[in-house]
Each structure stands twice: as structure tokens, then as C-alpha cells.
Amino acid sequence: MAPTQFAGDLMNEIVGATPGSTLAALRAQRPEILRHSQGSYDVLLTPADPGGLTLAERALVARRVAELSGHAALTAHYQALLAGRAEPPADTRRDAILAHAELLATAPGGATKAHLAALEAVGLSARDIVALAQLVAFVAYQVRAAIGLSLLAQEKAA
Amino acid sequence: MSGGKFTLEAVEWDPWLPPVEAATATPAQRAALEASPQANSPYFRTLAHDVDSLAERSPLFHSVMYVPRGLKRAERELATVVVSIINGCVYCSSVHARRFVELTKQPEVIRALYDHGLDTPLPPRLRAIVDYAAKLTRAPAAMTVADLKPLREVGMDDLEILDLTNAAAMFANANRLMQTLGEPIPPEGQR
Numbered sequence: 001m002a003p004t005q006f007a008g009d010l011m012n013e014i015v016g017a018t019p020g021s022t023l024a025a026l027r028a029q030r031p032e033i034l035r036h037s038q039g040s041y042d043v044l045l046t047p048a049d050p051g052g053l054t055l056a057e058r059a060l061v062a063r064r065v066a067e068l069s070g071h072a073a074l075t076a077h078y079q080a081l082l083a084g085r086a087e088p089p090a091d092t093r094r095d096a097i098l099a100h101a102e103l104l105a106t107a108p109g110g111a112t113k114a115h116l117a118a119l120e121a122v123g124l125s126a127r128d129i130v131a132l133a134q135l136v137a138f139v140a141y142q143v144r145a146a147i148g149l150s151l152l153a154q155e156k157a158a
Numbered sequence: 159m160s161g162g163k164f165t166l167e168a169v170e171w172d173p174w175l176p177p178v179e180a181a182t183a184t185p186a187q188r189a190a191l192e193a194s195p196q197a198n199s200p201y202f203r204t205l206a207h208d209v210d211s212l213a214e215r216s217p218l219f220h221s222v223m224y225v226p227r228g229l230k231r232a233e234r235e236l237a238t239v240v241v242s243i244i245n246g247c248v249y250c251s252s253v254h255a256r257r258f259v260e261l262t263k264q265p266e267v268i269r270a271l272y273d274h275g276l277d278t279p280l281p282p283r284l285r286a287i288v289d290y291a292a293k294l295t296r297a298p299a300a301m302t303v304a305d306l307k308p309l310r311e312v313g314m315d316d317l318e319i320l321d322l323t324n325a326a327a328m329f330a331n332a333n334r335l336m337q338t339l340g341e342p343i344p345p346e347g348q349r
Contacts (some may be wrong), residue, residue, distance in 0.1 A: 010317075011174075022316075026317065026320055027320070028318050028321075029227075029317060029326070030225060030320065030321075031220065032218070032220075032221035032225065032226070033324060035217075035219050036215070036217045036218035036221065037218060037237040038216050039214040039218075040211065040214040040215060040218060040240055042214075043211050043213075043214055044208040044211055047210060051208075059330070063206060064318070068197075068291060069298055069299060070298070070299025070300075078314040078335060079216075099248065103338075104334050104338050106246075106248075106336045108221055108245055108333055108337045108338055109245060109246030109247070109337055111337055111338035113174040113341075116174050116175065116339075116340070123336060125207075126175045126176070126207045127208050129207075129339075130175070130204065130205060130208040130211070130339065131176060131208040131211060131236065133209075133213040133335055133338050133339055134208055134215070134335065136332070136334055137332070137334035137335050138211075138331060140327075140330040140331055141327045141328060141330050141331035141332055142327075143298055143327075143330075144294050144295075144298050144323065144327035144330050145324055145327040147294065147298045147299070147301055147323075148319065148320065148324075148326075148327065149164040149320070149322025150308050151301060151302070151305065151324070152306070152316060152319060152320070154302075154303045155296065155303045155306055158303060
């Protein structure tokens with residue numbers, strides 16, 4: 001049931017911007033933003049080569065960040081994505097990755113060089129650490145972009 | 159907010175991971191760096207470790223900040239400064255505060271935000287922008303349609319609100335990269 005790859009535009013799906021709607025037409029005025037928001041999602045959540053940050057770990061991190069941000073629809077989306085992948089085992093690696101994701105999501109000013117060493121200690125390479133930061137940063141962006149669009153949709157429906 | 163000193167002076171950035179070096183960069187890394195705002199900066203060379211995400215993010219960032227029509231560039235810059243102040247990103251706020259001042263010749267707006275906080279008195283349109291960007295940063299899930307009303311009252315249309323949303327959201331992103339992969343080096347006088 002869970003899609004392993006999202007075909008189409010996830011943001012339109014999340015905010016209910018159906019084809020022909022005012023909201024879809026508004027978003028279409030910013031085609032590069034549409035294209036590279038979806039492109040960022042694709043390369044971070046469904047990369048052809050995930051390197052040392054597995055597809056399941058990516059879905060797990062995205063779900064946690066969406067959940068911490070209080071976005072139910074995106075949390076459900078990432079939960080479905082995770083359900084289609086083998087859930088990462090409960091171990092020190094998973095704990096370290098989630099702890100870092102939570103720090104970046106809730107208190108990015110609190111990160112230090114020592115936090116990156118903790119990720120290296122559980123096997124993450126420089127590329128994996130950058131991918132993890134990009135992933136958390138992307139979901140932080142995605143949640144807020146989705147909320148702004150939802151407000152515009154609700155205003156029109158009122 | 160973290161303890162850094164917000165400034166209108168230029169700030170440098172020191173990476174916590176060894177950045178990709180031009181001599182050993184792959185063709186894909188070189189291409190992604192060339193498409194970034196500053197190919198040689200330690201920040202973009204650090205992001206180049208994960209080349210595919212950099213290659214998507216640079217054009218996304220560029221469109222959010224510079225795409226024509228809609229919200230004025232200076233007002234997008236203001237939103238990013240507000241987000242960066244809340245998240246404590248000294249580097250980001252320095253860069254984008256200077257862009258705001260270049261565009262508006264109004265350093266007093268930035269000084270008021272730096273010195274007196276986000277509640278400092280501002281003209282109504284700037285007040286509405288600051289409040290929207292601040293709430294989207296701090297409490298996105300608590301936002302309601304009522305948060306659009308102050309923007310409508312100062313005359314914003316849908317496209318302007320979309321652009322404001324995207325600018326503030328982009329800096330939820332930028333601040334998280336900048337603050338968790340390295341740290342700012344304060345300007346000369348403050349070291």
C-alpha cells in the first residue's frame with residue numbers, strides 16, 4: 001500500500017491543491033519552486049544511491065521532524081513511506097541519528113562540532129552527515145511552506 | 159536564541175567537516191558548485207559532499223529569493239533576517255540584513271530589530287511581515303487563517319503571501335544547515 005516513490009507533486013497533494021484550483025494556479029506561478037521542492041524531496045527521500053544513510057533511516061528522520069513540527073498530514077505521509085521500508089533496528093546508531101534530527105529540528109542553534117563526531121562514531125560519513133542535515137532542513141522548509149499554503153486555502157474556503 | 163552577536167558587518171563561516179576541495183571534486187560536484195551562489199565558499203563546498211541535494215537546493219533557494227514579481231526582494235530579505243534572529247543564525251542574519259540595507263537604505267530597521275528585538279515599533283507593512291515570519295518560525299502548527307489578516311490589511315495579495323511564506327520557510331532550512339555544519343567567525347572587532 002505504501003508508495004516507495006512519490007509520483008507527481010507531494011506539496012499539492014498535502015495541501016489539497018487539486019488541478020484547476022486557485023491554489024494550484026497560484027503555485028504554478030512559481031514553477032522553479034515547485035520543481036526543486038519536489039526535486040529536493042526526491043533526492044533526499046528516494047535517492048537512487050542513498051550512500052550510508054539508508055532509505056528507511058531517511059523516512060524515519062523525516063517522520064520525526066514532521067511530527068515534532070506538528071504537521072499531521074506530512075507525518076502520515078512519512079509514516080507510510082517508512083512502512084514500505086524495513087524499519088531501522090533500535091540500536092545506538094538509530095538513537096544517534098534521531099537525537100541529531102531532533103536537535104536540528106527544535107534547537108538548531110544548539111549544535112556543536114561534537115554532535116557531528118557522535119554521528120561519525122556510529123558510522124556516518126561526511127556525505128551522510130550533510131544528507132541528514134539537508135533532510136531535516138528540507139522537512140523544516142516543507143512543513144512551513146505547506147502551512148502557509150493551507151492558510152491561503154482555508155481563507156478562500158471561509 | 160543562541161548567544162551570537164547579530165551584526166551588519168561581514169561574518170565568515172568555519173566548517174566542522176573538511177569541505178570538498180576543487181582539485182578532488184567530481185564533475186557533478188563541480189557543476190553543483192558552479193550553480194551555487196558562491197562556488198568557492200566553505201559552506202557550499204561542505205554541502206557538495208551530498209551533491210544531489212545541493213544541486214536541487216541552489217535553484218530552489220535562488221527562485222525563492224529572487225524570482226521576479228510578487229513580494230519585493232527587500233521584504234523577502236527582511237523575513238529571512240527575522241527567521242535568522244529567532245534561530246540564532248549570526249551568519250545568515252549578517253548576509254541578509256546587509257542585502258536588506260543595500261535595497262532599502264534603511265539600516266535603522268535592522269538596528270531596531272537587533273537592539274530592541276522583534277517587537278520594536280515598525281511601520282505597519284514591516285510589522286505584518288515580521289509577525290508572520292516570526293510565528294511561522296516559532297509555532298508553525300499554531301497558525302490559523304487569522305494570521306493572514308494583518309498581511310491582507312497592508313494590501314498583500316496571494317502571490318506576495320506565497321513569496322513571504324517561501325522566504326521564511328527557506329530560512330528554516332538555511333539556518334539549520336548553516337548552524338549545524340559549522341560556525342560563524344565574528345567580524346574583526348568582535349573576535
